[in-house]
Amino acid sequence: KKLEIKKELILKEKKSKDTIGDAIFSFEMTKKHQISKLHVVTSDWHIPRAKKIFKKIYGNNFKFRFYSINGAQKYINNERKNVSLNNFISWSKKCDAGDLKCLKFNLYRHHKLYNN
Numbered sequence: 001k002k003l004e005i006k007k008e009l010i011l012k013e014k015k016s017k018d019t020i021g022d023a024i025f026s027f028e029m030t031k032k033h034q035i036s037k038l039h040v041v042t043s044d045w046h047i048p049r050a051k052k053i054f055k056k057i058y059g060n061n062f063k064f065r066f067y068s069i070n071g072a073q074k075y076i077n078n079e080r081k082n083v084s085l086n087n088f089i090s091w092s093k094k095c096d097a098g099d100l101k102c103l104k105f106n107l108y109r110h111h112k113l114y115n116n
Contacts, residue, residue: 005039017113019050020088023057024103030062031100037063043071049085056089059097084111 011029016022019042030038038058042050047068054064091110095102108114 011035018084018111019046019053020057020084020107020111021114023050023054024100024107027057027098028100028104030058037065039065039067041067041069043075044068045071045076045079049079052085053088056092056097057103061098087111 011026011033013022013026013029015025026038030036038054040050040054047066051064051066058064087110091106092103094106
């Protein structure tokens with residue numbers, strides 16, 4: 001299914017280095033622009049992970065629509081070995097869903113892609 005989305009409705013987030021960063025920094029943007037609904041596009045095998053991350057960061061009061069594309073199969077093995085979701089679940093327990101200050105603090109403190 002082809003999506004017809006107006007360019008002016010697309011916000012480009014440029015600080016993230018992974019899905020966790022995508023969710024945290026896009027949440028910051030949605031708050032700034034007073035957006036309450038988000039469309040997330042990711043690979044088919046990445047949807048379950050993306051849903052967990054975005055729902056933890058945004059909380060239940062935000063509306064999501066997830067779209068999948070056929071993901072490159074060569075990356076699926078890397079995804080299976082990826083432990084950053086487990087690490088995120090561990091350190092994000094310290095934060096309430098939607099607590100951007102806490103989430104960003106812990107992202108920079110505990111995530112190897114952001115704490116150097």
